[in-house]
Amino acid sequence: MTGEIDYDKAHAYAERFSTPDDELLQEVIAYTAAHHPKAHMLSGHLQGRFLRMLSHMIRPRRVLELGTFTGYSALCLAEGLTHDGELHTVELRPDDAAVAQGFFKKKNVKGIISHIGEAFEIIGELRESWDLVFIDADKVNYTAYFKALLPQVRPGGFILADNTLFHGQVLTDDIRGKNAKAIQEFNDFVRDCPEVEQVLLPVRDGLTLIRKVAP
Numbered sequence: 001m002t003g004e005i006d007y008d009k010a011h012a013y014a015e016r017f018s019t020p021d022d023e024l025l026q027e028v029i030a031y032t033a034a035h036h037p038k039a040h041m042l043s044g045h046l047q048g049r050f051l052r053m054l055s056h057m058i059r060p061r062r063v064l065e066l067g068t069f070t071g072y073s074a075l076c077l078a079e080g081l082t083h084d085g086e087l088h089t090v091e092l093r094p095d096d097a098a099v100a101q102g103f104f105k106k107k108n109v110k111g112i113i114s115h116i117g118e119a120f121e122i123i124g125e126l127r128e129s130w131d132l133v134f135i136d137a138d139k140v141n142y143t144a145y146f147k148a149l150l151p152q153v154r155p156g157g158f159i160l161a162d163n164t165l166f167h168g169q170v171l172t173d174d175i176r177g178k179n180a181k182a183i184q185e186f187n188d189f190v191r192d193c194p195e196v197e198q199v200l201l202p203v204r205d206g207l208t209l210i211r212k213v214a215p
Contacts, residue, residue: 007202011046011203011204014046015045015046018045018046018049019049020045021045021048021049024075024103024106024107025048025072025075025076027103028042028070028071028072028075028103029042029044029045029072031070031099032069032070032072036070036096041069042069042070042072043072043073043076043136043162043204044072044204046203046204047073047162047203047204047207048072048073048076049076050203050207051073051076051077051134051160052076052077052079052080054080054132054158054160054209055076055077055078055079055080055081055132056079056080057080058080058131058132058158059080059081059082060080060081060082060085060131060132061081061082061084061085061086061131062085062086062088062128062129062130062131062132063077063078063081063085063086063087063088063130063131063132063133063134064087064088064089064090064123064126064128064130064132064133064134064149065077065087065088065089065090065133065134065136066090066119066133066134066135066136066137066145067090067091067134067135067136067137067162068089068090068091068096068097068100068114069091069096069100069136070096070099070100070103071089071099071100071101071103071104073134073136074087074089074100074104074112075103075104075107075109075112077132077134078109078111078112081111085111086111086112086113087111087112087113088113088115088126088128089112089113089114089115090115090116090117090119090122090123090137091114091115091116092116092117092118092119092137092138094116097114097116100114101114119137119141119145120141120144120145120148123145123148123149123152128152129152129153129154129157130149130152130153130154130157131153131154131157131158132157132158132159132160133149133153133157133158133159133160134159134160134162135149135159135160135161135162136161136162136163139163139166139178139179139182139183139186140178140179140182141182142161142182142183142185142186143182143185143186143189146159146161146186146189146190150193150195150196150212153212154212155212155213155214155215156211156212156213156214157211157212158209158210158211158212159196159210159212160207160208160209160210161186161190161207161208161210162204162205162206162207163183163205163206164183164186164187164200164205164206164207164208165183165200165202165205165206166179166180166183166205166206167180167205169183170183170184170187170206187200187208190208190210195212195213196210196211196212196213197210197211197213198210198211
């Protein structure tokens with residue numbers, strides 16, 4: 001007979017038994033916590049280790065990230081790039097993008113290309129076949145981002161979507177708030193999309209791993 005799991009304690013335990021972040025990632029976390037009013041938006045250690053591990057498993061040549069924030073997740077995803085790989089990261093806020101670029105330069109990371117502006121405009125300008133896409137931008141547009149990007153993902157490629165449990169609000173019978181409703185709409189759409197298979201992982205605030213099935 002098994003007891004109920006306290007997931008806060010489980011996540012803390014999992015972090016203790018996951019590979020520690022390197023000095024730069026620790027610096028990103030510390031800087032964001034000290035200087036950013038929305039520091040909770042940073043992916044964090046456990047999710048970051050997952051992103052890094054997945055990138056090494058896939059060995060992507062082309063990665064797209066929507067939502068750079070202060071650069072933590074981009075640094076994790078860039079770890080597994082091929083020798084000629086590129087990670088294009090998109091951030092609406094110039095101040096956050098500047099902070100991220102400062103960290104990218106500090107490590108002299110090759111292959112990260114930063115874009116500042118509206119995601120839909122930048123997506124339309126990029127002509128790539130994506131191996132991996134990470135959606136962590138404005139929640140109300142998650143479904144629209146997915147629809148726009150799925151044709152650009154190669155067969156067998158992956159999309160990751162963050163915050164798909166949205167602070168637990170989607171677990172209630174009466175979902176309120178535009179962001180929670182948008183995430184529920186996205187979860188419903190992905191579940192019913194015949195072009196993909198997916199698994200929603202209860203990591204941090206919910207992380208959905210989606211694979212585009214080959215035709």
